Amino acid sequence: MTGPTTTSARRRGPTHREQGRVARVSLLIPSHSLPPLDYLVPGHLTGEVRVGAAVTVPLSGYGRVGIVVGFGGSADGRALEKVRTVVRSLSLPSGVVKLCGWASMASAQPLPTVLQVALPPGTRLAYEVIRPAPDWPWKAGDQVTRTELRRTLGPAASRTAEVEGRISLSPVHPERRMVEWAVASGDEDASPPQRATRQRELLRALEEHASGLPARELLRMTGAGRGPLNQLVRRGALRLTARPDGAPISYTRGSGVDLDGYREGAERALKAGGSWVWRTSTDEGPVVAAAIARLAVRRGGQILVLAPDVGCVDWLVRDLVRLLPAGLTVSPYHGSLGRERATAYEAARSGEVDVLVGTRTAALVPLASLGAICVVDEPNEDHRASRDHKGLHVHARELAMARARIEGAAAIFLSPTPSLRLYAPESGARRLSPRLPVRWPSIGVVDMRGTGASLSSSLIDGCREMVRSGGRVGVVVNRRGLATSVSCRHCGHVVCCPSCDRPLALRSEPETDPGAASNNGVPKGALVCSGCWRREKSPDSCPACGSERLRAVGLAAEGVRDSLAEALGVEVGLVAAENRESEGTRIVVGTPRLVLREGWDMVAIPDADAFFSGYLSTEKGFRVIYRAAEASRERLLVQTRSPGHPALLAALRSDYESFVATELPGRQALGYTPYGHVAEISLTGPEGEVRRAVESKLRPALGPDVKATEIMPLPSGPDGGRISWRLLLRGRVRTEVASAAAIVARSAAGTGGKLRARIEMDPEEV
DNA sequence: AGCACGCCGACT
């Protein structure tokens, strides 16, 4: 980012101040190549221009908006342009700017991109007409878009108009229709006399809604007029407030009694500040978050609760409203909030909201007085994943740690099985005493070595027993579709993807009968490559030896569902990403993320090994098995061909510590986070451009402590057909790895779209 | 020689 400029500005002392300060401005232009630029601060703005101030400045003659990220700047004596205006509504606290700077470095994303995420959502820029020229079609106060202005006046006249101060770049905030809300004050003394029936009706209607009701809605419900309402206001029994239409803010309505069990831990973390890992069970997550929230608010701060996805955010909001003592405000914050998001942002910034619950974007929202950050389900990779290109490529864990450090708050990470990168002592996160339940299901391990079958009699009998006694069974499978591969019974050949050579998985064709078998036992369906998503027609005979004795092998959701339904003679439900059928049945098969969302009497895992092999890490496998045990009330049954696998056994014993003890040394040896950092660079474009970016720009710039792999061609990217390439950078120091990765990103940005680069810092699996 | 067009770096 920018250098340590505040000190140098101070050193220059009063002489420099007399000349006017130099502000370093990061311009909000989606460009990789533009570093922060220096501008003179005119005397009348010195008071307002601080780090975080949003300013308008000229660039190539045109006005642009930028954020002040520092002071001082280059001393090369060039004539600097002046800061034109300060835009208060877009200004950020300096702490948030620091955080954005850190996030930009850590993710190798351009600073303006990150700053954009921290700015009020939904704001658009327009020119406000200040002093119109006589021949202009606009009057003073009008809002004119940049394109409209250029179309009418032409580029030269537009620039002159801006320089002369006839127009000024200013943000247009999304329209917020205000609606009148009635909220009961809860003041007993203010209750109306017995005979004032209308007033009493109004209050009774409000009792059900602690967070209040729109006044119009209240009057409609009760049939009362404006008179009784005003009477109540005069008495002080209720107050009327203007709230933005569709405000997402809720008022809590619990008692807080359930939260005392977690007080001690929360107190310890909040008093000391810094980062804390707290091993608490998944189900208790909301209660722990609530306990931390209550304490943070008591200590006069706000709390930020970060959840991995939108569904989880909404669910947490509901729980917090139910659990927290009445009188606190809770608001969600995430991308799919639409217009309400701007409202939540303002409420958080002004301090109106006590608890802001959101996805990782919320980690950059300015808060009036941040006391604590609570990250729920810390190891979940959805805390980072951003399929969309414009999202933040930083895990919420990292943002929370950085923000807590910058703002002097406490960051608390919840999970029964924290990520190794966080739990490693070197991460700097301290540990609170685990609060895990004693309940653990009885464990059954079926050794599948030497068996051809995919479902053991133990598993089938177990399911049958459970169903007979009225219980429900969740069956957890790694893959969707009918089977993980198709092989030849005669020669053993496995049908593989022609472009990337990975085994092709069998999916049921939507148009054919799912699970329908052809005469010779080969299931009908489409073959799909798990690596490059290529689709192939299912062959009638073995591509290697021509035999027609093909069979589907490997456990996948639909295949397991069909086999179980047949073996048990009952309907079996299916929950996979896109595909949900009869979810309410006694037995449901699906992927862990969907099946393990709820509790079951028994959980069965027909192929536990699948979670430890392939592209899935030991860590993920451990977590799936552990979560499966958490989710089963009575019994957990796993089938495996490696019954001695240490991580599997540790998970089944609920022994997180021994899992950590065996895994950390390897992690350290390989230099994975927190012992080192990796940048995964994916490039899409012609080979020449890739080589130019990597060999002539990146490699010469590499320091001695960052190592780059060769460029590996990827079979074919997800963006159909175009050739992708990949390389990894490794080093001990994060900034060194990230800035090397940023060289490639900038280089790709300079090719005008010929080369596209995607940087992933410290991906979970490489 | 004169001009259109596209690439590339500067802009503070």
Added chain:
DNA sequence: GTCGGCGTGCTC
């Protein structure tokens, strides 16, 4: 994002 410089290649 916007501009202008410069090189390439085509035309008068």
